[in-house]
Amino acid sequence: MKKSTLSVCLLLLSLLFSAWLQAAVELNDNVPETYIVKKGDTLWGISGMYLQKPWLWPQLWDANPQIDNPHLIYPGDELYLVWIDGQPKLRVRRGRDVKMVPNMRVSDLDLAIPIIPLDEIGPWLKWSRIVAEGELNGAPYIVSGSQRHLLSAPGDKVFGRGVFPDGERAYGIYRPGAAYHDPLTNELLGYQAQDIGNAKLLSSNTDAVTELEITRITEEVRVTDRLLPMRERIIDATFHPRAPDAEIKDGYMIAVPGGVTQIGTNDIVVINKGERDGLEVGQVLAIYQVGEMVFDSVAKENVMLPDVRAGLAMVFEVFEKASYVIVLKSDKPLEVGDKVTNP
Numbered sequence: 001m002k003k004s005t006l007s008v009c010l011l012l013l014s015l016l017f018s019a020w021l022q023a024a025v026e027l028n029d030n031v032p033e034t035y036i037v038k039k040g041d042t043l044w045g046i047s048g049m050y051l052q053k054p055w056l057w058p059q060l061w062d063a064n065p066q067i068d069n070p071h072l073i074y075p076g077d078e079l080y081l082v083w084i085d086g087q088p089k090l091r092v093r094r095g096r097d098v099k100m101v102p103n104m105r106v107s108d109l110d111l112a113i114p115i116i117p118l119d120e121i122g123p124w125l126k127w128s129r130i131v132a133e134g135e136l137n138g139a140p141y142i143v144s145g146s147q148r149h150l151l152s153a154p155g156d157k158v159f160g161r162g163v164f165p166d167g168e169r170a171y172g173i174y175r176p177g178a179a180y181h182d183p184l185t186n187e188l189l190g191y192q193a194q195d196i197g198n199a200k201l202l203s204s205n206t207d208a209v210t211e212l213e214i215t216r217i218t219e220e221v222r223v224t225d226r227l228l229p230m231r232e233r234i235i236d237a238t239f240h241p242r243a244p245d246a247e248i249k250d251g252y253m254i255a256v257p258g259g260v261t262q263i264g265t266n267d268i269v270v271i272n273k274g275e276r277d278g279l280e281v282g283q284v285l286a287i288y289q290v291g292e293m294v295f296d297s298v299a300k301e302n303v304m305l306p307d308v309r310a311g312l313a314m315v316f317e318v319f320e321k322a323s324y325v326i327v328l329k330s331d332k333p334l335e336v337g338d339k340v341t342n343p
Contacts, residue, residue: 025051025053025056025059025060025087025088026051026052026053027050027051027052027088028049028050028051028052031049031050031081032049032081033080033081034078034079034080034081035049035078035079035080036076036077036078036079037073037074037075037076037077037078037079038075039075041075043057043061043073044057044241044328046079046090047060047061048329050081050088050090053343054241054312055241055242055243055284055312055343056243057241058240058242059087060088060089060090061089061090073092074094077092077093077094078092078093079091079092080092080093124268124316124317124324127172127195128192128193128195128257128317128324129172129174129192129193129228129319130180130189130190130191130192130193130270130319130322130324131174131190131191131193131228132190132191132320133188133190133191135191135228136174136176136191136193136226136228139162139174139226139227139228140160140161140162140163140164140210140226140227141160141161141162141224141225141226141227142158142159142160142173142221142222142223142224142225142226142227143159143160143161143209143223144158144159144223145157145158145159145221145223146158146159153214153217154214154215154216154217155213155214156213156214156221157202157211157212157213157214158199158211158212158213158214158221159209159210159211159212160199160209160210160211160212160227161208161209161210162208162227163208164201164210164227165229168201168229168230169200169201170198170199170200170201170229170230171198171199171200171201171212171227171228171229171230172193172195172197172198172227172228172229172230173195173196173197173198173199173214173217173221173225173226173227174193174194174195174196174225174226174227174228175193175194175196175222175225175226176191176192176193176194176226177191177192177193177194177257178191178192178255179191179192180192180254180255180270180272180322181254182254182272183252183254183272183337184250184252187321189254189272189274189321189322190319190320190321190322192255192257192270193226193228195218196217196218196219196221196222196225197214197215197216197217197218197219197221198214198215198216198230199212199213199214199215199227200212200213200215212227240282241282241283241284241314241328242282242283242284243283243284243342243343244278244279244280244283244284244285244342245278245280245283246277246278246279247342248273248277248278248279248285248340248341248342249341250272251271251272251273251277251285251339251340251341252271252272252337252338252339252340253269253270253271253287253325253334253335253336253337253338253339253340254270254271254272254322254336254337255269255270255336256268256269256270256336257270261335261336262333262334262335263327263330263333263334263335263336263338264327264330264333264334265311265327265328265329265330266326266327267326267327267334268324268325268326269313269324269325269326269327269336270322270323270324270325271285271313271315271322271323271325271340272321272322273322273323273340274318274319274320274321274322274323275318275319275320275321276320276321279315279318279323280315280318281315281316281317281318282314282315282316283314283315284312284313284314284315284328284343285312285313285314285315285325285340285341285342285343286309286311286312286340286341286342286343287309287310287311287312287313287327287330287334287338287339287340288307288308288309288310288338288339288340288341289307289308289309289310289332289334289338289339290307290337290338290339291304291305291306291307291308292304292305293305307339308332309331310330310331310332310334310338311327311328311329311330311331311332311334312327312328312329312343313325313326313327313328313340314326314328325340
Protein backbone atom coordinates (compact mmCIF):
# COMPACT_ATOMS: atom_id res chain seq x y z
CA MET A 1 0.00 0.00 0.00
CA LYS A 2 2.82 2.38 0.94
CA LYS A 3 4.67 1.59 -2.30
CA SER A 4 1.52 2.24 -4.30
CA THR A 5 0.95 5.58 -2.55
CA LEU A 6 4.57 6.55 -3.09
CA SER A 7 4.34 5.67 -6.76
CA VAL A 8 1.21 7.80 -7.16
CA CYS A 9 2.91 10.72 -5.38
CA LEU A 10 6.00 10.43 -7.58
CA LEU A 11 3.81 10.29 -10.67
CA LEU A 12 1.92 13.41 -9.57
CA LEU A 13 5.17 15.22 -8.83
CA SER A 14 6.51 14.23 -12.22
CA LEU A 15 3.37 15.50 -13.95
CA LEU A 16 3.44 18.75 -11.99
CA PHE A 17 7.11 19.27 -12.79
CA SER A 18 6.46 18.54 -16.46
CA ALA A 19 3.53 20.97 -16.47
CA TRP A 20 5.72 23.61 -14.82
CA LEU A 21 8.39 23.19 -17.49
CA GLN A 22 5.80 23.53 -20.23
CA ALA A 23 4.44 26.71 -18.64
CA ALA A 24 7.87 28.12 -17.98
CA VAL A 25 8.70 28.76 -21.64
CA GLU A 26 5.40 29.56 -23.33
CA LEU A 27 5.81 30.91 -26.85
CA ASN A 28 3.95 33.90 -28.20
CA ASP A 29 1.43 33.35 -30.96
CA ASN A 30 2.66 33.28 -34.57
CA VAL A 31 6.38 33.31 -33.75
CA PRO A 32 8.67 33.01 -36.79
CA GLU A 33 10.22 29.62 -37.55
CA THR A 34 13.38 31.45 -38.68
CA TYR A 35 14.71 34.96 -38.00
CA ILE A 36 17.69 36.83 -39.45
CA VAL A 37 19.51 38.87 -36.80
CA LYS A 38 19.69 42.59 -37.65
CA LYS A 39 21.99 45.33 -36.43
CA GLY A 40 20.41 46.93 -33.36
CA ASP A 41 18.76 43.71 -32.16
CA THR A 42 19.24 42.54 -28.57
CA LEU A 43 18.85 39.07 -27.12
CA TRP A 44 16.20 40.51 -24.81
CA GLY A 45 14.24 41.88 -27.76
CA ILE A 46 14.49 38.64 -29.71
CA SER A 47 13.52 36.59 -26.66
CA GLY A 48 10.54 38.88 -26.13
CA MET A 49 9.49 38.25 -29.73
CA TYR A 50 9.41 34.51 -29.01
CA LEU A 51 8.57 34.20 -25.30
CA GLN A 52 5.63 35.37 -23.24
CA LYS A 53 8.11 35.61 -20.34
CA PRO A 54 11.33 36.95 -21.92
CA TRP A 55 13.24 36.84 -18.61
CA LEU A 56 13.29 33.05 -19.10
CA TRP A 57 15.51 33.60 -22.17
CA PRO A 58 18.31 31.23 -20.95
CA GLN A 59 15.90 28.31 -21.40
CA LEU A 60 15.39 29.36 -25.01
CA TRP A 61 19.10 29.77 -25.82
CA ASP A 62 20.74 26.81 -24.08
CA ALA A 63 20.87 24.38 -27.02
CA ASN A 64 23.61 25.74 -29.27
CA PRO A 65 26.35 23.10 -29.30
CA GLN A 66 27.86 24.61 -32.44
CA ILE A 67 28.49 27.96 -30.68
CA ASP A 68 31.07 28.32 -27.91
CA ASN A 69 29.13 31.18 -26.30
CA PRO A 70 25.38 31.16 -27.04
CA HIS A 71 25.19 34.77 -25.82
CA LEU A 72 27.22 35.92 -28.83
CA ILE A 73 25.20 36.18 -32.01
CA TYR A 74 25.77 38.60 -34.84
CA PRO A 75 23.85 40.52 -37.50
CA GLY A 76 23.25 38.18 -40.40
CA ASP A 77 23.00 35.04 -38.25
CA GLU A 78 19.90 32.92 -38.88
CA LEU A 79 17.94 31.77 -35.83
CA TYR A 80 15.69 28.75 -36.23
CA LEU A 81 13.20 27.22 -33.82
CA VAL A 82 13.49 23.55 -32.80
CA TRP A 83 11.76 21.40 -30.18
CA ILE A 84 13.79 19.29 -27.75
CA ASP A 85 11.94 17.05 -25.25
CA GLY A 86 8.82 19.09 -25.88
CA GLN A 87 10.57 22.41 -25.17
CA PRO A 88 11.23 25.19 -27.72
CA LYS A 89 14.87 26.11 -28.36
CA LEU A 90 16.54 28.60 -30.67
CA ARG A 91 19.55 27.48 -32.64
CA VAL A 92 21.86 29.48 -34.85
CA ARG A 93 23.28 29.17 -38.35
CA ARG A 94 26.21 31.48 -38.85
CA GLY A 95 25.52 34.16 -41.41
CA ARG A 96 28.89 35.90 -41.26
CA ASP A 97 32.50 34.99 -41.87
CA VAL A 98 34.28 33.69 -38.76
CA LYS A 99 38.01 33.05 -38.89
CA MET A 100 38.75 29.44 -38.00
CA VAL A 101 42.08 28.23 -36.61
CA PRO A 102 42.90 24.96 -34.81
CA ASN A 103 41.18 24.88 -31.37
CA MET A 104 40.26 28.57 -31.59
CA ARG A 105 37.64 30.79 -33.12
CA VAL A 106 38.36 34.49 -33.48
CA SER A 107 35.50 36.94 -33.87
CA ASP A 108 34.90 40.63 -33.32
CA LEU A 109 33.11 40.72 -29.95
CA ASP A 110 32.14 44.35 -30.45
CA LEU A 111 29.94 43.22 -33.36
CA ALA A 112 27.97 40.76 -31.24
CA ILE A 113 24.48 41.89 -30.32
CA PRO A 114 24.07 42.62 -26.59
CA ILE A 115 21.49 41.28 -24.17
CA ILE A 116 20.51 44.76 -22.89
CA PRO A 117 21.83 47.93 -24.58
CA LEU A 118 23.91 50.25 -22.39
CA ASP A 119 23.01 53.44 -24.26
CA GLU A 120 20.53 54.60 -21.63
CA ILE A 121 22.04 53.22 -18.44
CA GLY A 122 25.77 53.64 -19.11
CA PRO A 123 25.97 57.19 -17.70
CA TRP A 124 23.95 56.19 -14.65
CA LEU A 125 26.33 53.35 -13.92
CA LYS A 126 29.27 55.72 -14.04
CA TRP A 127 28.09 58.78 -12.16
CA SER A 128 24.72 58.43 -10.37
CA ARG A 129 24.31 57.47 -6.71
CA ILE A 130 21.76 57.16 -3.98
CA VAL A 131 23.49 58.00 -0.71
CA ALA A 132 22.56 57.41 2.91
CA GLU A 133 21.58 60.20 5.29
CA GLY A 134 24.71 62.05 6.39
CA GLU A 135 26.98 60.59 3.71
CA LEU A 136 27.10 63.81 1.72
CA ASN A 137 27.04 66.09 4.78
CA GLY A 138 30.13 64.37 6.15
CA ALA A 139 32.04 64.45 2.85
CA PRO A 140 34.71 67.02 1.93
CA TYR A 141 33.42 70.03 0.02
CA ILE A 142 34.52 72.79 -2.32
CA VAL A 143 35.40 75.89 -0.34
CA SER A 144 36.69 78.15 -3.12
CA GLY A 145 37.73 78.33 -6.73
CA SER A 146 40.96 79.58 -8.26
CA GLN A 147 41.13 83.40 -8.21
CA ARG A 148 38.25 83.23 -5.69
CA HIS A 149 35.74 82.24 -8.32
CA LEU A 150 34.57 79.05 -9.96
CA LEU A 151 34.75 78.41 -13.68
CA SER A 152 32.75 75.59 -15.22
CA ALA A 153 35.37 74.10 -17.49
CA PRO A 154 37.72 71.13 -17.32
CA GLY A 155 41.18 72.25 -16.28
CA ASP A 156 39.96 74.82 -13.75
CA LYS A 157 41.38 74.59 -10.23
CA VAL A 158 39.28 74.49 -7.06
CA PHE A 159 40.04 74.07 -3.37
CA GLY A 160 38.39 71.50 -1.18
CA ARG A 161 38.19 71.21 2.58
CA GLY A 162 37.52 68.23 4.78
CA VAL A 163 38.88 64.74 5.29
CA PHE A 164 40.21 63.28 2.03
CA PRO A 165 40.80 59.50 2.34
CA ASP A 166 44.40 58.37 1.91
CA GLY A 167 45.21 57.08 -1.54
CA GLU A 168 42.10 58.47 -3.23
CA ARG A 169 42.94 60.72 -6.21
CA ALA A 170 39.72 60.76 -8.28
CA TYR A 171 36.53 62.34 -6.93
CA GLY A 172 32.98 62.88 -8.08
CA ILE A 173 31.43 66.29 -7.48
CA TYR A 174 27.90 66.01 -6.12
CA ARG A 175 25.10 68.21 -4.84
CA PRO A 176 22.33 67.02 -2.50
CA GLY A 177 19.22 66.18 -4.49
CA ALA A 178 15.79 64.79 -3.75
CA ALA A 179 15.09 62.77 -0.62
CA TYR A 180 13.57 59.35 -1.30
CA HIS A 181 10.97 58.02 1.17
CA ASP A 182 9.07 54.76 1.30
CA PRO A 183 5.48 55.54 0.24
CA LEU A 184 3.99 53.21 2.86
CA THR A 185 6.22 53.65 5.93
CA ASN A 186 7.70 57.08 5.14
CA GLU A 187 11.14 55.66 5.98
CA LEU A 188 14.00 57.72 4.55
CA LEU A 189 15.62 55.49 1.93
CA GLY A 190 18.38 57.86 0.86
CA TYR A 191 19.14 60.98 -1.13
CA GLN A 192 19.87 61.49 -4.77
CA ALA A 193 23.48 62.59 -5.18
CA GLN A 194 23.14 64.97 -8.13
CA ASP A 195 26.06 64.51 -10.53
CA ILE A 196 27.93 67.79 -11.14
CA GLY A 197 31.22 66.49 -12.50
CA ASN A 198 34.62 65.07 -11.58
CA ALA A 199 37.89 66.32 -10.16
CA LYS A 200 41.33 64.90 -9.47
CA LEU A 201 43.33 65.66 -6.36
CA LEU A 202 46.51 67.69 -6.99
CA SER A 203 47.96 68.41 -3.57
CA SER A 204 47.06 68.42 0.09
CA ASN A 205 48.09 71.15 2.51
CA THR A 206 48.62 70.81 6.22
CA ASP A 207 45.68 73.07 6.99
CA ALA A 208 43.29 70.53 5.40
CA VAL A 209 42.73 72.62 2.26
CA THR A 210 43.25 70.51 -0.84
CA GLU A 211 43.78 71.65 -4.44
CA LEU A 212 41.87 69.80 -7.15
CA GLU A 213 41.51 70.08 -10.91
CA ILE A 214 38.13 69.85 -12.60
CA THR A 215 38.12 67.07 -15.21
CA ARG A 216 34.42 66.84 -16.18
CA ILE A 217 31.30 68.94 -15.59
CA THR A 218 27.58 68.68 -16.20
CA GLU A 219 26.82 72.17 -14.86
CA GLU A 220 28.47 75.01 -12.97
CA VAL A 221 30.46 73.89 -9.94
CA ARG A 222 29.49 75.76 -6.77
CA VAL A 223 30.99 76.41 -3.39
CA THR A 224 29.67 73.77 -0.91
CA ASP A 225 29.39 71.07 -3.61
CA ARG A 226 30.51 67.77 -2.10
CA LEU A 227 33.35 65.45 -3.10
CA LEU A 228 33.04 61.66 -2.94
CA PRO A 229 35.75 59.19 -3.98
CA MET A 230 35.01 57.63 -7.35
CA ARG A 231 33.78 54.06 -7.14
CA GLU A 232 35.70 51.38 -8.98
CA ARG A 233 33.16 50.05 -11.42
CA ILE A 234 33.41 47.43 -14.11
CA ILE A 235 30.64 48.21 -16.55
CA ASP A 236 29.60 44.94 -18.11
CA ALA A 237 28.54 45.18 -21.73
CA THR A 238 25.62 42.87 -21.04
CA PHE A 239 23.04 42.28 -18.37
CA HIS A 240 21.40 38.90 -17.90
CA PRO A 241 17.70 39.46 -17.09
CA ARG A 242 16.15 36.93 -14.74
CA ALA A 243 13.36 36.74 -12.19
CA PRO A 244 14.12 37.70 -8.55
CA ASP A 245 14.97 34.90 -6.15
CA ALA A 246 13.04 36.53 -3.29
CA GLU A 247 9.42 37.64 -3.18
CA ILE A 248 9.18 41.40 -3.67
CA LYS A 249 6.41 42.91 -1.53
CA ASP A 250 5.17 46.51 -1.40
CA GLY A 251 7.49 47.64 -4.17
CA TYR A 252 6.78 51.00 -5.82
CA MET A 253 8.27 53.35 -8.36
CA ILE A 254 9.02 56.36 -6.16
CA ALA A 255 10.86 58.85 -8.36
CA VAL A 256 12.08 59.66 -11.84
CA PRO A 257 15.41 61.53 -11.78
CA GLY A 258 15.00 64.71 -13.77
CA GLY A 259 11.41 65.33 -12.72
CA VAL A 260 9.66 63.54 -15.60
CA THR A 261 6.05 62.70 -14.79
CA GLN A 262 5.16 60.29 -17.59
CA ILE A 263 7.27 57.11 -17.69
CA GLY A 264 7.85 54.98 -20.77
CA THR A 265 10.19 52.42 -22.29
CA ASN A 266 13.91 53.02 -21.57
CA ASP A 267 13.19 55.55 -18.81
CA ILE A 268 15.19 55.33 -15.58
CA VAL A 269 13.17 55.04 -12.35
CA VAL A 270 13.96 54.81 -8.62
CA ILE A 271 12.16 52.06 -6.68
CA ASN A 272 11.85 51.59 -2.92
CA LYS A 273 13.57 48.19 -2.79
CA GLY A 274 17.28 47.40 -2.56
CA GLU A 275 19.94 45.03 -1.26
CA ARG A 276 18.18 44.43 2.04
CA ASP A 277 15.13 43.20 0.09
CA GLY A 278 17.19 40.69 -1.89
CA LEU A 279 17.31 42.63 -5.15
CA GLU A 280 20.26 42.04 -7.47
CA VAL A 281 21.45 43.58 -10.72
CA GLY A 282 19.74 41.99 -13.72
CA GLN A 283 16.53 40.97 -11.97
CA VAL A 284 13.30 41.71 -13.82
CA LEU A 285 10.20 43.15 -12.16
CA ALA A 286 6.63 43.42 -13.39
CA ILE A 287 5.05 46.89 -13.28
CA TYR A 288 1.40 47.30 -12.29
CA GLN A 289 -0.76 50.39 -12.49
CA VAL A 290 -2.39 50.85 -9.12
CA GLY A 291 -6.15 50.32 -9.28
CA GLU A 292 -8.20 53.46 -8.77
CA MET A 293 -11.28 54.08 -6.70
CA VAL A 294 -14.49 54.41 -8.73
CA PHE A 295 -18.12 54.88 -7.79
CA ASP A 296 -20.48 51.95 -8.46
CA SER A 297 -23.70 53.70 -9.52
CA VAL A 298 -25.71 50.50 -9.13
CA ALA A 299 -24.55 49.52 -5.64
CA LYS A 300 -24.19 53.23 -4.69
CA GLU A 301 -20.76 52.72 -3.19
CA ASN A 302 -17.08 53.21 -3.94
CA VAL A 303 -15.15 50.20 -5.23
CA MET A 304 -11.43 49.70 -5.80
CA LEU A 305 -10.45 48.46 -9.25
CA PRO A 306 -7.74 45.76 -9.43
CA ASP A 307 -4.14 46.58 -10.29
CA VAL A 308 -3.40 46.25 -14.01
CA ARG A 309 -0.17 44.85 -15.39
CA ALA A 310 1.49 47.57 -17.45
CA GLY A 311 5.12 46.69 -18.19
CA LEU A 312 8.48 45.25 -17.21
CA ALA A 313 11.59 46.80 -15.66
CA MET A 314 15.12 45.54 -14.99
CA VAL A 315 17.25 46.39 -11.96
CA PHE A 316 20.65 47.74 -13.06
CA GLU A 317 21.99 49.47 -9.92
CA VAL A 318 21.27 48.39 -6.34
CA PHE A 319 21.78 50.36 -3.13
CA GLU A 320 20.92 49.32 0.41
CA LYS A 321 17.33 50.59 0.50
CA ALA A 322 16.57 51.67 -3.08
CA SER A 323 17.52 50.81 -6.65
CA TYR A 324 17.63 52.16 -10.18
CA VAL A 325 15.62 50.27 -12.79
CA ILE A 326 15.20 50.73 -16.53
CA VAL A 327 11.75 50.23 -18.06
CA LEU A 328 12.12 47.48 -20.66
CA LYS A 329 8.52 47.48 -21.79
CA SER A 330 5.49 49.66 -21.14
CA ASP A 331 2.06 48.63 -22.38
CA LYS A 332 0.37 51.61 -20.75
CA PRO A 333 1.46 55.09 -19.56
CA LEU A 334 3.34 54.66 -16.29
CA GLU A 335 3.83 57.07 -13.42
CA VAL A 336 5.39 57.42 -9.99
CA GLY A 337 3.34 55.36 -7.53
CA ASP A 338 2.91 52.35 -9.81
CA LYS A 339 3.78 49.02 -8.23
CA VAL A 340 6.69 46.68 -8.97
CA THR A 341 6.65 42.99 -8.07
CA ASN A 342 7.81 39.57 -9.21
CA PRO A 343 7.05 38.96 -12.89
